[in-house]
Amino acid sequence: MKKIFENDGLKKLILLILIFGIVQLLITTGIISPYLQETLVTLCINIILAVSLNLITGFTGQLSLGHAGFMSIGAYTCALITLNMPTTTGFILGVLAGAVTAALFGFLVGLPTLRLKGDYLAIATLGMAEIIKVIFINLDSITNGAAGLNNIPQFVTWPWMFLFTAGTILIITNLLNSSHGRACISIREDEIASEAMGINTTKYKVAAFTIGAFFAGIAGALYASNFYFIEPNQFGFLKSIDVLVIVVFGGMGSISGSVIAATALAVISTLLQSFSEVRMILYAVLLVIIMIFRPQGLMGSKELSLSVLGRLGNSDSKKGRV
Amino acid sequence: MEQFLQQIINGISLGSIYALIALGYTMVYGIINLINFAHGDVYMIGAYIGYYCMTFLKLGFLPSLVIAMVICTLLGIAIEKIAYKPLRNSPRIAVLITAIGVSLFIEYATMFIVSANVRSYPQITEGLLAQSFKVGNITITAQQVIILVVTVILMVLLQFIVKKTRIGKAMRAVSLDKDAAELMGINVNTTISFTFALGSALAGAAGVLVGLYYSSINPFMGVMPGLKAFVAAVFGGIGIIPGAMVGGYCIGMVEVLVSGYGNSKFRDAVVFAILILILIVKPAGLFGKNTREKV
Amino acid sequence: MQILKVNKLTKSFGGLTAVSNVNMELNQGELVGLIGPNGAGKTTVFNLLTGIYVPTSGTITLFKDGKEKKLNGLPPYTICQSGLARTFQNIRLFKDLTVLDNVRIAMHSNVKYGLFSSFLQLPSCKKEEKELIEKSMELLKIFHLEHKKDELAKNLPYGEQRHLEIIRALATDPVLLLLDEPAAGMNPAETAQLTESISWIREKYNLTILLIEHDMSLVMKICERIYVLDYGMVIAHGTPDEIKNNKRVIEAYLGEDMSNA
Numbered sequence: 001m002k003k004i005f006e007n008d009g010l011k012k013l014i015l016l017i018l019i020f021g022i023v024q025l026l027i028t029t030g031i032i033s034p035y036l037q038e039t040l041v042t043l044c045i046n047i048i049l050a051v052s053l054n055l056i057t058g059f060t061g062q063l064s065l066g067h068a069g070f071m072s073i074g075a076y077t078c079a080l081i082t083l084n085m086p087t088t089t090g091f092i093l094g095v096l097a098g099a100v101t102a103a104l105f106g107f108l109v110g111l112p113t114l115r116l117k118g119d120y121l122a123i124a125t126l127g128m129a130e131i132i133k134v135i136f137i138n139l140d141s142i143t144n145g146a147a148g149l150n151n152i153p154q155f156v157t158w159p160w161m162f163l164f165t166a167g168t169i170l171i172i173t174n175l176l177n178s179s180h181g182r183a184c185i186s187i188r189e190d191e192i193a194s195e196a197m198g199i200n201t202t203k204y205k206v207a208a209f210t211i212g213a214f215f216a217g218i219a220g221a222l223y224a225s226n227f228y229f230i231e232p233n234q235f236g237f238l239k240s241i242d243v244l245v246i247v248v249f250g251g252m253g254s255i256s257g258s259v260i261a262a263t264a265l266a267v268i269s270t271l272l273q274s275f276s277e278v279r280m281i282l283y284a285v286l287l288v289i290i291m292i293f294r295p296q297g298l299m300g301s302k303e304l305s306l307s308v309l310g311r312l313g314n315s316d317s318k319k320g321r322v
Numbered sequence: 323m324e325q326f327l328q329q330i331i332n333g334i335s336l337g338s339i340y341a342l343i344a345l346g347y348t349m350v351y352g353i354i355n356l357i358n359f360a361h362g363d364v365y366m367i368g369a370y371i372g373y374y375c376m377t378f379l380k381l382g383f384l385p386s387l388v389i390a391m392v393i394c395t396l397l398g399i400a401i402e403k404i405a406y407k408p409l410r411n412s413p414r415i416a417v418l419i420t421a422i423g424v425s426l427f428i429e430y431a432t433m434f435i436v437s438a439n440v441r442s443y444p445q446i447t448e449g450l451l452a453q454s455f456k457v458g459n460i461t462i463t464a465q466q467v468i469i470l471v472v473t474v475i476l477m478v479l480l481q482f483i484v485k486k487t488r489i490g491k492a493m494r495a496v497s498l499d500k501d502a503a504e505l506m507g508i509n510v511n512t513t514i515s516f517t518f519a520l521g522s523a524l525a526g527a528a529g530v531l532v533g534l535y536y537s538s539i540n541p542f543m544g545v546m547p548g549l550k551a552f553v554a555a556v557f558g559g560i561g562i563i564p565g566a567m568v569g570g571y572c573i574g575m576v577e578v579l580v581s582g583y584g585n586s587k588f589r590d591a592v593v594f595a596i597l598i599l600i601l602i603v604k605p606a607g608l609f610g611k612n613t614r615e616k617v
Numbered sequence: 618m619q620i621l622k623v624n625k626l627t628k629s630f631g632g633l634t635a636v637s638n639v640n641m642e643l644n645q646g647e648l649v650g651l652i653g654p655n656g657a658g659k660t661t662v663f664n665l666l667t668g669i670y671v672p673t674s675g676t677i678t679l680f681k682d683g684k685e686k687k688l689n690g691l692p693p694y695t696i697c698q699s700g701l702a703r704t705f706q707n708i709r710l711f712k713d714l715t716v717l718d719n720v721r722i723a724m725h726s727n728v729k730y731g732l733f734s735s736f737l738q739l740p741s742c743k744k745e746e747k748e749l750i751e752k753s754m755e756l757l758k759i760f761h762l763e764h765k766k767d768e769l770a771k772n773l774p775y776g777e778q779r780h781l782e783i784i785r786a787l788a789t790d791p792v793l794l795l796l797d798e799p800a801a802g803m804n805p806a807e808t809a810q811l812t813e814s815i816s817w818i819r820e821k822y823n824l825t826i827l828l829i830e831h832d833m834s835l836v837m838k839i840c841e842r843i844y845v846l847d848y849g850m851v852i853a854h855g856t857p858d859e860i861k862n863n864k865r866v867i868e869a870y871l872g873e874d875m876s877n878a
Contacts, residue, residue, distance in 0.1 A: 112598075112602050113601070116602070118414070119355075119357055119414075120556070123357070123553070123556060123601070124601050126594075127553070127594030127597045130549075130591070130594045131591045131595060131598075134588060134590050134594075138585070237545070237549070245419060245422070248415055248416065248419050252413075277434060278430075281430045281431050281434060284427035285423070286423075287422070287423030287426070288405050288420050291412070291419050291423065292408045292409060295409060295416035296413070296416075
């Protein structure tokens with residue numbers, strides 16, 4: 001038993017299968033009601049969005065207030081494809097096309113704007129997302145304007161959702177544990193030193209932006225395929241802020257933090273469901289309180305690693321492995 | 323040509339509103355480097371206070387304006403004390419999120435109290451304020467004149483405070499170097515509070531003026547103008563007071579012209595496109611100086 | 618054999634000329650000092666050489682593997698990849714990262730596996746990552762930092778932070794190393810040790826070193842040649858002995874220091 005737990009890859013796999021299996025079981029037995037299933041889908045989408053934004057903002061240090069813009073591109077691309085091709089192939093194609101289109105936009109937008117720093121970049125990305133929104137509102141013939149697209153075929157099921165969410169987390173975590181990921185992180189730490197150590201900072205900023213946009217595109221595509229209906233205003237400034245709040249709440253530079261924060265906020269949101277009138281007020285107050293008392297977020301830049309989990313289950317191994 | 327002049331006049335009115343809001347953004351940014359997202363909501367509160375003063379208390383325009391400015395001043399100081407001050411030494415992003423939190427709080431609390439309905443400002447039907455003047459085929463309403471006059475008076479007053487008074491000098495010192503200012507005996511906290519007070523008063527005035535001009539208000543009316551006013555502040559060079567004024571008028575003008583000659587649906591997109599363009603070409607804004615990090 | 622030639626290098630900031638018509642030649646394997654009073658423009662010369670500032674005029678030429686390469690106008694990362702590495706006077710480590718990560722980041726430009734390989738942690742990625750750790754540990758041994766590999770850079774004592782800066786620069790695999798006041802803030806014993814380490818590094822990695830330093834004992838002991846900068850201009854260059862006796866230098870800068878030496 002102990003030997004199995006020493007293989008990191010295997011541990012991850014077991015954990016993933018466990019999560020998938022348990023949730024699948026709860027769905028089949030009806031313990032997770034259809035309403036909770038919707039919450040689960042929203043949660044997964046938020047995780048994908050937060051993890052991908054964390055790559056841009058938390059790890060590479062480039063504050064973006066326009067993540068919802070990339071999400072909308074993914075959503076519209078996928079919706080338009082599945083409306084014309086309502087098959088599973090169409091769905092897969094839609095998600096991929098949505099991700100690639102969003103990534104392309106991320107690249108095109110990132111190239112000129114990533115020369116900007118801090119708040120200037122934030123406000124430029126915000127502007128970019130607003131422009132994307134206005135374009136979707138005005139492309140009446142394709143996007144049906146402000147009224148939005150209706151009757152989008154629904155394909156998202158728990159296995160799909162799990163596949164994309166786990167895939168996003170794995171790929172981004174792998175990236176961050178590689179030399180390329182460290183190059184990104186070094187930009188956050190000290191851009192001048194990073195450049196002086198031979199790192200093409202522009203390239204890696206744009207890469208992080210493009211990869212982040214890619215996964216935001218996936219999140220958007222899944223959103224469209226689950227909720228039947230999309231309109232430009234769903235992907236406004238507030239959506240971008242929602243995602244940023246998850247990232248900061250979980251801890252900038254902590255993937256597990258993003259996952260935990262997204263989950264915590266989903267739980268809070270579900271609990272407050274019956275107080276819909278004051279829900280947003282409480283959410284806002286909570287936000288301010290958290291920032292005042294824990295500005296670094298739940299996890300800071302630390303990760304909840306498997307070795308920590310392993311230690312919990314395995315009290316005789318004192319030292320966590322690296 | 324006449325149509326163009328008419329658009330310019332409309333642009334000046336809208337630009338005045340943006341300029342008043344942008345001033346608050348730029349001063350707060352200049353002093354604590356914070357994009358105060360709640361600023362647009364202070365403007366919204368100003369509009370509501372004006373509305374209640376005029377409809378329920380039956381006050382005239384000027385008393386309503388003053389009351390709105392005073393209450394917004396208090397609100398601005400309260401926001402700073404409760405939400406931002408505890409975060410003075412926290413990471414910038416935490417303060418930014420707090421600002422967003424405050425903004426959401428004001429919006430939804432207002433919605434909770436006054437409901438989400440759109441309210442109509444009382445139309446002034448008699449007296450001087452109901453007049454309009456015709457110059458050729460161009461119409462100038464008394465409201466437009468009032469907006470311009472009030473804005474100019476407030477701007478002159480602001481310039482006077484910032485340039486000629488002790489507290490203004492303190493504001494400039496703190497925005498240059500907080501620590502050095504503190505060592506020179508300036509009370510930094512008071513100065514920051516004062517900056518919020520000034521900015522919020524201007525936003526409150528803008529709220530009443532916009533209510534008068536567009537005659538309808540709702541709890542989320544501050545979001546877009548807030549963002550655009552920030553664009554205006556960046557356009558002129560953030561932290562620079564004349565920059566915010568010029569920026570406000572430029573953005574107002576652009577919006578009116580795009581609506582008038584192009585497609586009004588693209589208005590917001592054009593404003594943000596200009597923002598991105600100016601950031602790329604001259605990130606420090608029209609009046610800003612480029613600064614570089616010392617290595 | 619010449620490795621770097623600096624010709625009429627000039628940098629003005631607005632009306633102020635920080636560096637003016639500097640000529641400099643470095644030969645393979647040399648250890649050269651760059652000295653001068655505060656504000657003479659030494660660090661500006663480093664910033665020009667490493668591309669952080671773009672020269673107003675003049676050329677910087679690197680001779681490497683029998684080829685010559687103009688460096689002026691290139692971005693810092695390209696210059697670093699061409700073989701010029703530096704340390705910073707005001708320590709610019711990646712503070713919140715571990716010692717090991719600081720070194721590994723500097724090795725990044727020689728990493729061969731691509732982004733895609735890193736997404737899936739393909740064998741090519743894993744193998745090279747392992748090699749990176751081994752190489753980093755080798756470098757960390759120079760200053761006995763190997764047992765501190767998992768500490769955050771900001772938690773190292775000041776002297777070790779300076780050491781880590783040098784190791785990080787070495788990790789970029791340079792031919793020419795630029796050290797900006799490596800002994801600043803060190804006590805005499807530490808400085809003496811650093812002096813030895815610098816000589817040792819030069820031998821071991823077959824490097825050319827250009828160094829800015831205020832500690833004259835270090836400069837005079839290890840530098841073979843010295844350039845003296847004052848008001849952005851080279852006012853003298855030669856061997857330590859020549860510099861010691863150069864009247865202009867004594868006037869401009871050394872003064873009492875040297876009469877005591």
